[in-house]
Amino acid sequence: xQRLLEFWIAHRVELAGLIGQHVLLVFASTLAxxxxxxxxxxxAARRPRLASPLMAAASVVQTVPSLAMFGFLxxxxxxxxxGARAALVVLIxxxxxxxxxxxxxxxxxxxxxxxxxxxxxxxxxxELLRQVELPLALPSIVAGVRVAAVVGVGSATIAAAIGAGxxxxxxxxxxxxxxxxxxxxxxxxxxxLALVVDGSLWWLERQLSARRRSRSWRVxxxxxxxxxxxxxxxxxxxxxERGVIVVGSKNFTEQLVLGELLxxxxxxxxxxxxxxxxxxxxxxxxxxxxxxxxxxxxxYTGTALTAVFHQPxxxxxxxxxxxxxxxxxxxxRTLLPPLGFNNxxxxxxxxxxxxxxxxxTIDDAARQSPRWRAGFGYEFVERPDGYPGLANxxxxxxxxxxxxxxxxxxxxxxxxxxVDLIAGDATAGLIKGLDLVQLEDTRRYFPPYDxxxxxxxETLLRHPEVRVALEGLxxxxxxxxxxxLNYAADVEHRDIGAIVRDFLAR
Amino acid sequence: xxxxAIEFRDVSFSxxxxxxxxxxxxxxxxxxxxxxxxxxxxxxxxxxxxxxxxLLLPEAGAIFVEGRDTREWEPIRLRRRTGYVLQxxxxxxxxxxxxNVAVVPRLEQWAAERIAARTNELLDLVGLPASQFxxxxxxxxxxxxxxxxxxxxxxxxxxxxxxMDEPFGxxxxxxxxxxxxxxxxxxxxxxxxxxxxxxxxxxxxxxGDRVGVLDEGRLVACDRPDVVVRSPEPLVRQLLDALxxxxxxxxxxxxxx
Numbered sequence: 001x002q003r004l005l006e007f008w009i010a011h012r013v014e015l016a017g018l019i020g021q022h023v024l025l026v027f028a029s030t031l032a033x034x035x036x037x038x039x040x041x042x043x044a045a046r047r048p049r050l051a052s053p054l055m056a057a058a059s060v061v062q063t064v065p066s067l068a069m070f071g072f073l074x075x076x077x078x079x080x081x082x083g084a085r086a087a088l089v090v091l092i093x094x095x096x097x098x099x100x101x102x103x104x105x106x107x108x109x110x111x112x113x114x115x116x117x118x119x120x121x122x123x124x125x126x127e128l129l130r131q132v133e134l135p136l137a138l139p140s141i142v143a144g145v146r147v148a149a150v151v152g153v154g155s156a157t158i159a160a161a162i163g164a165g166x167x168x169x170x171x172x173x174x175x176x177x178x179x180x181x182x183x184x185x186x187x188x189x190x191x192x193l194a195l196v197v198d199g200s201l202w203w204l205e206r207q208l209s210a211r212r213r214s215r216s217w218r219v220x221x222x223x224x225x226x227x228x229x230x231x232x233x234x235x236x237x238x239x240x241e242r243g244v245i246v247v248g249s250k251n252f253t254e255q256l257v258l259g260e261l262l263x264x265x266x267x268x269x270x271x272x273x274x275x276x277x278x279x280x281x282x283x284x285x286x287x288x289x290x291x292x293x294x295x296x297x298x299x300y301t302g303t304a305l306t307a308v309f310h311q312p313x314x315x316x317x318x319x320x321x322x323x324x325x326x327x328x329x330x331x332x333r334t335l336l337p338p339l340g341f342n343n344x345x346x347x348x349x350x351x352x353x354x355x356x357x358x359x360x361t362i363d364d365a366a367r368q369s370p371r372w373r374a375g376f377g378y379e380f381v382e383r384p385d386g387y388p389g390l391a392n393x394x395x396x397x398x399x400x401x402x403x404x405x406x407x408x409x410x411x412x413x414x415x416x417x418x419v420d421l422i423a424g425d426a427t428a429g430l431i432k433g434l435d436l437v438q439l440e441d442t443r444r445y446f447p448p449y450d451x452x453x454x455x456x457x458e459t460l461l462r463h464p465e466v467r468v469a470l471e472g473l474x475x476x477x478x479x480x481x482x483x484x485l486n487y488a489a490d491v492e493h494r495d496i497g498a499i500v501r502d503f504l505a506r
Numbered sequence: 507x508x509x510x511a512i513e514f515r516d517v518s519f520s521x522x523x524x525x526x527x528x529x530x531x532x533x534x535x536x537x538x539x540x541x542x543x544x545x546x547x548x549x550x551x552x553x554x555x556x557x558x559x560x561l562l563l564p565e566a567g568a569i570f571v572e573g574r575d576t577r578e579w580e581p582i583r584l585r586r587r588t589g590y591v592l593q594x595x596x597x598x599x600x601x602x603x604x605x606n607v608a609v610v611p612r613l614e615q616w617a618a619e620r621i622a623a624r625t626n627e628l629l630d631l632v633g634l635p636a637s638q639f640x641x642x643x644x645x646x647x648x649x650x651x652x653x654x655x656x657x658x659x660x661x662x663x664x665x666x667x668x669x670m671d672e673p674f675g676x677x678x679x680x681x682x683x684x685x686x687x688x689x690x691x692x693x694x695x696x697x698x699x700x701x702x703x704x705x706x707x708x709x710x711x712x713x714g715d716r717v718g719v720l721d722e723g724r725l726v727a728c729d730r731p732d733v734v735v736r737s738p739e740p741l742v743r744q745l746l747d748a749l750x751x752x753x754x755x756x757x758x759x760x761x762x763x
Contacts (some may be wrong), residue, residue, distance in 0.1 A: 116595030120559060121610050121659075122585030131609075135600045 002182045004188070010495070011185070019189055021084075022234070026152040026197070029088050033095030034145055040096070041103025041141075042129065043192035048111070050053065051104060058097035064089060066158045083276075083293050086277035087156070087164030094155050098499035102144025106137030124450050137453045139208045153194040157186065161251070162284060163293070165278040167193075172251055172278045175408060192230070200226070245459065247468055248285050248294030249277040252408060253489050254343065254427055254482065258498045259319040262453055262470065268504070269469040281379065282307050282363050285454055289333060295459040299450035304328070304335075306384050315387045317342070317448035334457045336467075338450040343448050345380070346426040347390075347436040350414060354437035361440040364427035365421055366394045374398050375419035377407030387423070393445040411436065425500055427479055429486030509573040510534040511667060511699035513599040517567035522611075525641040526759060527553045527665065529723035530567070530748055537666070538697040541728075542714025544707050544745060550705035550719045554595070555669045558701065559588040563592065586610055589660030589698075591670040600611075603629070603655055604640035610662045633688060645696050650681040654688075661696070670702040674709065686712045707745045 065071075069090045093491025112472060118128045121224050133249035134141075137300055160168030173179075204222060245266050249259030259277040266273050276294050277284050284307050288294040304324045305311045311327070314320050325335040348472065359365055365372075374396075380386040381404055390396065403419060410422040415434040426438060453470050460467040477485075485503060488494045515534040520526040526749045527550035535541045545551050556562040557569050557669045560576045597606050610623045626636040632654040644652060653673055657662060660668055674682045686709070693700065704710055709730050710717045718728035718744050727737045734742060 111596075111599075113592060113594045113596040114598060116592075117592055117598070118609075120585060120590040120592065121560060122582050123609075123613060124582055127613060130599055136598075237666070 002185050004264060004444075007181055007185050013184070018167050018186070019167060019193070020195060021421075022153070022156055022167045022190065024294065025084065025091060025156045025164065025166055025228065026149060026387065028194075029091035029094050029156075030149045030152055031090070031147060033092045033148055034099055036092070036142075037096045037099030037144070037148075038103050038141060041100040042107065042134075042303060043102045043186055043502045044100060046415075047393070054272075055101065055104075056099075056353075061093050061407060062097045065281070066094070066155050067161060069093065070158070070162050073125055073499055076502055083160075083162065084164040086161035091152050091155055091159070093150055095152055096214045098147040098151070099141070099144040105136065106140030107133055109140070135298075139205050142201060142205045142208055146198060146205060149201060150194050150198045152196055153190060157190055160278060161280040163248070163279050163288070164388055169278060173256065174326055175406065179490075181493070188283055196325045200273055213264070225230060236238045244272050246294045248279050248288055249284055249296040250281055250297070252425070254425060254486050257300065257322055257482075257485050257489055258339075258451065260496050261473065261503070262296055262298065264497075264500050265473055266466050270467045271463060271466055281347075289454065289456060290331070291315065292456060296335040296455035296466075298339070298451050299335075299454045300442075301335075301338070301449055302344070302385060302447035302449040304454070305447065307379075313389070313447045315444050316449060320448050321452070327386035328454055329457070334455050334460055336453040336455065336470050338452045339473055340475040340477045341426050341427060341451055343449045343451055343479075343482070344441070344496045345385075345449070346428070347441070348411075348422050348424045348429070348431065348436045348438055349420065350417075350420045351435040351437050353420065354439075359437070359439060359444045361444075362390075362394045363442060364398050365439055366447060369396045369398050369421070371402060372398060372420035373422045375400035375405055375410045375413050376402050376408060376423050378404055379407070380423045385445075390423075393443055412415050427482040427486055429483060429490040432483060432487050433491035451482075510570070511537040511539075511572060512701065513570040514554075515568050515570065516565045517557065517569060517612055519550075519562065519564050526723050528557075528564075531725065532726060533728065534648055535699055536703060540693060540700040540713060541718060542710035542716070543701065543703045543718045543720055544607060545703070545705065545720030546712045547705060550722060551705075552612075552671055553705070554720075555590075555671055555701060555703060555744065558667070559590060561585075587665045588667040588669055589665040591653075591656045591660045591668070592671045593672045593675060595656040597652055597655055597659075599644050601644075601646070602640065603634070603642050603644065604636070606637060606644065607658045607662055614663055615619065623636045624662065628661060628725075629655075631661075631692060632658045633651045634658070644723055646720060648681075650651065650677050650685060653685065654675065657689075657692075665697060667733050668690065668698045669702045670700065672704055673702065675704070675706075682709070689713060708749050 033189050040054070044054050070086065073086050082097070098300060114132060114136070115128065116134045123131065135196065144315045151171040155167030157171055159166050160172050167190045169188040171183050171190075173185065174183030176183070190423050200222070207222075247259050247263045247266070249255040256277050259275065263273045276288070279294075281287060282299075282303055285294070285297050285299070289297065299308075301317070301320045301324050302313075304327070305320055306313055309324070309327045314323075321335075321338065328335045347365065349365060351361055353359060357368065359368070376387055381402065387402060405412070405413065407424075410419070411428065411434055414422045416435060424436070430436070431438065453473070455466075455470065471492060481503075485499055488499045489496050512533075512535040514528075516529050517528050517531045518526060519528045543551055543554065552698075554563060557564055558571060560579060560581045563577065565614065571579065571588070576584065598609070604622075607625045607628055608621045611624060620739070622742060624639065629636040629639055634651060634654055639647075639651075644655070646654065656673065660670075674685050677685065689696060689748070693701045702713055703712075717731050717734045719726050719734070719739070721741050721754070727734050727742050729737075738741075
């Protein structure tokens with residue numbers, strides 16, 4: 001609790017900006033969804049035959065997990081890509097269904113005699129809709145908007161995965177650093193926001209169904225308060241400065257540190273930077289670099305070769321670097337010189353097991369594997385240089401298929417004895433923090449994963465000073481240093497900005 | 507020859523899968539007359555009213571309102587010229603009493619002052635003083651009061667024709683008698699052409715200048731109350747016998763049965 005308050009106070013400007021972004025995302029998406037959903041609901045209510053397929057389609061959209069939805073949208077032009085725009089599209093898609101549904105229910109549930117009276121009075125169908133049907137269905141419609149907005153507050157946290165900002169940034173940052181305080185720093189305000197949104201729309205709903213004269217001033221008053229909040233939020237969100245160069249990173253601690261490292265190095269050269277750290281993964285970063293949503297991020301040569309360019313695995317570090325650089329150059333991007341460390345996959349076991357069983361190499365572990373459980377991150381299970389090849393190369397035979405979980409959780413799962421072998425990053429700070437041991441890859445199964453910044457060629461041409469700043473980082477980080485930086489972030493919970501500042505000051 | 511206000515000429519109407527509701531049906535109502543139509547539930551009374559303001563169109567034959575075929579009327583125009591009082595009132599629950607009464611004037615885009623003046627006048631006419639009732643809500647009123655609002659709403663733009671679908675059906679006998687007297691008083695002043703349908707012979711005799719008896723899509727009797735009361739038609743006799751006590755209009759007081 002103490003740490004949470006300290007975190008909020010230390011990050012108050014950033015926190016205000018994230019809350020602002022969050023409110024804006026939810027407000028804009030709910031507003032747009034209502035603009036789409038209410039007419040759609042009116043349309044569906046009048047044509048019952050069209051209503052069921054429409055509802056079915058909307059329900060299907062609703063069941064697509066939001067991360068998968070971002071995945072689908074990534075390659076779509078105009079709406080896809082990385083950033084607030086794609087997040088808005090996804091949030092709108094989710095918000096439309098409840099609004100359509102309650103609009104239809106509100107209109108269908110009207111007392112038949114009231115509609116009949118309107119028609120018999122000589123109302124045109126438009127007059128009937130505006131003067132009778134919509135006002136009477138309004139409480140039901142507002143109830144749908146309320147559901148949509150509250151769900152939206154939750155879904156918007158996921159938008160951070162594609163760099164749209166919002167409170168999800170803390171949640172993702174906390175998850176990748178395995179730091180509960182940071183998770184709570186995002187989750188608690190998000191929950192509070194959901195309650196506030198729910199409460200105020202519930203109040204509005206009641207005001208509308210109570211249909212008393214008093215609403216004539218209360219509702220406009222409430223609306224002005226809402227508008228004021230939204231304006232304040234956009235003010236706070238806008239305060240998060242727009243830089244010239246956009247630096248991205250993937251969503252684990254080392255990438256956050258490296259992203260911050262690139263950002264500070266560029267800032268030291270006097271160029272303002274916009275940070276889009278904590279993007280969903282390799283695919284999202286690569287896509288964002290192509291579309292220009294980000295200008296630079298740190299990639300690993302082996303990952304680029306296999307996951308980005310789908311080339312066969314190779315074991316020679318300099319050959320891999322050269323071919324990756326050529327492949328990037330062909331697609332308008334420049335691979336800068338390596339930072340100095342090789343973040344290969346590390347096959348890890350508990351220190352206690354290593355000592356008691358005398359484990360030193362992956363071959364040693366293969367002999368234990370029939371009695372063990374393995375746990376891997378999502379990527380490792382799929383990658384061509386991942387688990388299937390590893391199992392072949394070393395003859396690993398686990399009695400059950402490996403448990404697949406979030407990469408950062410595998411360290412904890414190993415330390416807690418839930419699994420016995422994981423594939424982590426060689427530079428993970430948690431290796432030191434949790435007393436884990438890396439087994440030697442004697443058969444050189446894993447290709448080299450030299451970390452190097454990759455940037456849009458166009459950006460480097462326009463800003464030669466950025467190129468100089470990035471090249472200045474070449475060879476500055478050994479694996480030990482990287483592990484120490486990660487340790488400072490993951491285990492000592494130090495602020496990443498400060499860690500990087502200290503490192504660059506050395 | 508003066509044109510009838512409302513005339514049914516050889517009208518047939520049926521609902522799919524049912525016996526015809528109206529079968530070669532003829533009827534005419536003179537301007538300023540009150541025609542009270544009696545029939546059992548399902549005898550086609552509501553259908554008949556809906557044919558007048560073109561909520562329904564006939565399968566054969568034609569209905570003339572003020573000499574013009576309903577098919578030739580622009581439906582919205584026609585409906586605003588025919589006040590309609592519904593069986594279950596159908597007041598708009600989200601509007602105040604004054605706003606309910608003002609619905610059609612608003613549709614006709616009257617000026618605000620004219621609407622206000624008219625609303626007050628009508629509420630006073632139906633015995634609900636505007637000072638007390640204008641700003642109340644439908645769910646705060648008794649059934650009888652709601653029905654009065656329904657009548658005021660139907661009269662708002664002074665339509666020449668008034669259609670009333672069992673307007674007093676759901677009320678207790680005291681309130682109903684009160685509203686019957688009120689209706690006669692208002693009709694003395696306004697002289698509208700009225701068709702009122704009811705399943706209650708007593709009500710028909712209390713309100714109608716003429717009384718029609720509807721059975722299986724035919725009009726078995728249609729004349730002044732003092733004529734109908736002597737009709738030999740079995741159904742008419744049956745309906746008359748079902749009355750606990752016939753509240754006779756003054757014209758037939760003391761006439762032999």
